[in-house]
Amino acid sequence: xxxxxxxxxxxxxxxxxxxxxxxxxxxxxxxxxxxxxxxxxxxxxxxxxxxxxxxxxxxxxxxxxxxxxxxxxxxxxxxxxxxxxxxxxxxxxxxxxxxxxxxxxxxxxxxxxxxxxxxxxxxxxxxxxxxxxxxxxxxxxxxxxxxxxxxxxxxxxxxxxxxxxxxxxxxxxxxxxxxxxxxxxxxxxxxxxxxxxxxxxxxxxxxxxxxxxxxxxxxxxxxxxxxxxxxxxxxxxxxxxxxxxxxxxxxxxxxxxxxxxxxxxxxxxxxxxxxxxxxxxxxxxxxxxxxxxxxxxxxxxxxxxxxxxxxxxxxxxxxxxxxxxxxxxxxxxxxxxxxxxxxxxxxx
Amino acid sequence: xxxxxxxxxxxxxxxxxxxxxxxxxxxxxxxxxxxxxxxxxxxxxxxxxxxxxxxxxxxxxxxxxxxxxxxxxxxxxxxxxxxxxxxxxxxxxxxxxxxxxxxxxxxxxxxxxxxxxxxxxxxxxxxxxxxxxxxxxxxxxxxxxxxxxxxxxxxxxxxxxxxxxxxxxxxxxxxxxxxxxxxxxxxxxxxxxxxxxxxxxxxxxxxxxxxxxxxxxxxxxxxxxxxxxxxxxxxxxxxxxxxxxxxxxxxxxxxxxxxxxxxxxxxxxxxxxxxxxxxxxxxxxxxxxxxxxxxxxxxxxxxxxxxxxxxxxxxxxxxxxxxxxxxxxxxxxxxxxxxxxxxxxxxx
DNA sequence: TTGAAAGCGCTAACAG
DNA sequence: CTGTTAGCGCTTTCAA
Numbered sequence: 186x187x188x189x190x191x192x193x194x195x196x197x198x199x200x201x202x203x204x205x206x207x208x209x210x211x212x213x214x215x216x217x218x219x220x221x222x223x224x225x226x227x228x229x230x231x232x233x234x235x236x237x238x239x240x241x242x243x244x245x246x247x248x249x250x251x252x253x254x255x256x257x258x259x260x261x262x263x264x265x266x267x268x269x270x271x272x273x274x275x276x277x278x279x280x281x282x283x284x285x286x287x288x289x290x291x292x293x294x295x296x297x298x299x300x301x302x303x304x305x306x307x308x309x310x311x312x313x314x315x316x317x318x319x320x321x322x323x324x325x326x327x328x329x330x331x332x333x334x335x336x337x338x339x340x341x342x343x344x345x346x347x348x349x350x351x352x353x354x355x356x357x358x359x360x361x362x363x364x365x366x367x368x369x370x371x372x373x374x375x376x377x378x379x380x381x382x383x384x385x386x387x388x389x390x391x392x393x394x395x396x397x398x399x400x401x402x403x404x405x406x407x408x409x410x411x412x413x414x415x416x417x418x419x420x421x422x423x424x425x426x427x428x429x430x431x432x433x434x435x436x437x438x439x440x441x442x443x444x445x446x447x448x449x450x451x452x453x454x455x456x457x458x459x460x461x462x463x464x465x466x467x468x469x470x471x472x473x474x475x476x477x478x479x480x481x482x483x484x485x486x487x488x489x490x491x492x493x494x495x496x497x498x499x500x501x502x503x504x505x506x507x508x509x510x511x512x513x514x515x516x517x518x519x520x521x522x523x524x525x526x527x528x529x530x531x532x533x
Numbered sequence: 534x535x536x537x538x539x540x541x542x543x544x545x546x547x548x549x550x551x552x553x554x555x556x557x558x559x560x561x562x563x564x565x566x567x568x569x570x571x572x573x574x575x576x577x578x579x580x581x582x583x584x585x586x587x588x589x590x591x592x593x594x595x596x597x598x599x600x601x602x603x604x605x606x607x608x609x610x611x612x613x614x615x616x617x618x619x620x621x622x623x624x625x626x627x628x629x630x631x632x633x634x635x636x637x638x639x640x641x642x643x644x645x646x647x648x649x650x651x652x653x654x655x656x657x658x659x660x661x662x663x664x665x666x667x668x669x670x671x672x673x674x675x676x677x678x679x680x681x682x683x684x685x686x687x688x689x690x691x692x693x694x695x696x697x698x699x700x701x702x703x704x705x706x707x708x709x710x711x712x713x714x715x716x717x718x719x720x721x722x723x724x725x726x727x728x729x730x731x732x733x734x735x736x737x738x739x740x741x742x743x744x745x746x747x748x749x750x751x752x753x754x755x756x757x758x759x760x761x762x763x764x765x766x767x768x769x770x771x772x773x774x775x776x777x778x779x780x781x782x783x784x785x786x787x788x789x790x791x792x793x794x795x796x797x798x799x800x801x802x803x804x805x806x807x808x809x810x811x812x813x814x815x816x817x818x819x820x821x822x823x824x825x826x827x828x829x830x831x832x833x834x835x836x837x838x839x840x841x842x843x844x845x846x847x848x849x850x851x852x853x854x855x856x857x858x859x860x861x862x863x864x865x866x867x868x869x870x871x872x873x874x875x876x877x878x879x880x881x
Numbered sequence: 882t883t884g885a886a887a888g889c890g891c892t893a894a895c896a897g
Numbered sequence: 898c899t900g901t902t903a904g905c906g907c908t909t910t911c912a913a
Contacts, residue, residue, distance in 0.1 A: 203900045238652050239590040240890035243905045264607040280651050303628050304586055441819045471789045473821040551884045588906035591889045
């Protein structure tokens with residue numbers, strides 16, 4: 186293979202003129218005579234000339250590439266955020282290289298290195314659920330390589346970020362359960378060291394408090410953010426002497442797994458157990474019953490993250506804006522009890 | 534910003550030696566004395582030296598980047614295929630840039646151009662459902678830019694590809710329905726010009742034939758590959774005088790939408806209508822009842838596609854291997870009728 | 882065993 | 898208006 190594409194030199198030689206003239210003509214520099222300009226541009230079109238970004242990059246010291254690291258690729262949540270980023274990136278003539286950490290710290294570190302090797306100008310990342318050490322990010326900061334976090338952030342680092350108000354959202358979910366007659370509200374949380382876990386748990390506790398319920402320790406379980414662990418967590422909840430009448434999953438993956446397990450126990454949703462998820466995946470409306478969930482402004486999150494990234498490039502290290510976006514509870518069937526009276530008798 | 538990273542020159546100057554010596558030492562060239570080599574490598578480590586891929590690319594005329602275009606990003610099917618590609622690419626030191634066509638021909642063309650501009654060495658693509666003109670691919674072929682298709686291919690072009698045996702799979706689905714007592718087997722197909730539509734439809738017809746059923750034209754509907762159209766198609770099927778006792782969706786997205794619509798009509802699945810999808814999305818087991826589907830060897834498809842790509846790079850234009858992989862029918866609840874006898878009475 | 886120089890494709894400052 | 902030249906970072910002859 187190795188078919189060289191047309192270069193400025195090729196065009197210049199073919200026309201018997203200098204490279205710089207060709208270069209100028211192609212950018213419509215007024216110093217070049219109109220006739221020559223046209224002649225050059227025509228030849229360029231015929232020869233299918235595409236400027237070599239490597240040469241440009243070398244010269245200008247920029248690759249026009251942003252590295253994005255997400256915990257996984259198959260979740261609508263991330264895909265949608267990435268779309269938002271691409272939108273903004275494209276406007277600025279930037280490309281995005283996506284890497285997935287698969288929720289693994291090792292793979293995350295590796296991705297950072299790989300992306301750096303391929304000379305992205307900076308990174309936009311949502312940390313993996315395992316991430317509890319941060320040297321790989323500290324190196325970036327030390328070298329003044331632009332870094333932006335979204336959704337899951339490293340709170341101890343002074344880095345711009347886009348997140349949602351998880352505490353507020355979780356509080357509202359808890360209240361929503363309460364208003365639907367639930368009194369034994371369980372919460373399946375994620376790893377404690379993640380900001381999203383911490384915030385949502387805080388909101389859950391606050392919600393209980395505001396509703397005058399006290400925390401039943403058995404109803405607060407922690408698990409890793411995968412379906413298997415969520416299944417186990419749910420099983421644990423369903424094996425309690427007094428089972429919960431509501432379960433709140435820290436995200437939709439957890440909620441889907443919980444739903445499966447609840448069905449396996451032949452417990453009707455929402456009447457015996459109401460269920461709510463978080464992030465509002467596409468499949469929320471496919472499952473039966475449709476899952477109530479907390480929607481995230483994903484496109485906007487992506488756009489804002491990209492915007493912060495470019496600000497970061499312009500303003501340099503001092504920049505560390507932290508953006509917090511609101512969410513909205515979308516009520517579907519999984520959380521609205523038809524038989525509120527029956528449920529009310531279960532009040533503890 | 535614009536913090537230049539350490540270059541060979543920086544290292545050379547710091548040690549008061551020549552650039553070429555540094556370059557050689559860093560690749561353990563035996564011509565450099567061991568002491569010097571060690572000294573240089575140590576400094577490189579301290580200074581966090583990373584070779585500049587732009588410079589290398591310019592020199593060697595290769596970017597080590599592969600462009601991948603998929604119809605969408607949020608489907609497990611594509612994500613998983615991409616994982617397979619990345620695996621193989623990584624072994625060869627290549628990176629993947631992903632672009633999504635969003636099932637639009639316009640966006641697909643745009644993606645081809647953008648990826649070319651960013652100088653990927655070639656493309657691996659699954660065409661959009663709208664794609665019915667191919668100039669944007671013909672240009673690639675003319676310029677001898679490596680191109681590989683997967684899943685949905687342009688059959689008129691001599692290009693290496695990885696697909697599955699859709700005809701065989703669809704035939705098996707039809708037989709499976711038959712063996713479960715279904716006699717009015719409907720098929721929701723995709724756009725006629727797509728190879729996957731054509732193959733699967735062919736398999737469906739062959740299956741009917743082998744089972745001694747004749748095609749009921751009303752039961753064969755065509756739609757675009759999105760949930761809305763699938764809903765309409767299903768509605769049409771359910772409004773027939775004699776409704777089908779089985780529906781086969783050309784993919785899982787279609788099947789999910791059909792499932793929703795069937796439920797809306799309060800028709801029990803699978804007893805009144807059996808349902809089978811294609812591609813076996815992750816959520817097949819989340820829906821109720823769990824969806825019978827045709828699994829694809831997605832990881833393998835990705836790996837093979839990448840492998841073909843590299844062969845393409847090595848062997849040049851003449852290479853056009855067409856790989857066809859087998860699938861497997863995974864039977865779940867949505868297609869196994871418990872009340873076969875009752876259903877048998879419905880035989881047309 | 883090491884250094885000097887050319888060249889990959891391009892832009893921009895400097896000459897003409 | 899057009900050409901010449903230097904240089905971005907790197908590898909690779911060719912020279913020493």
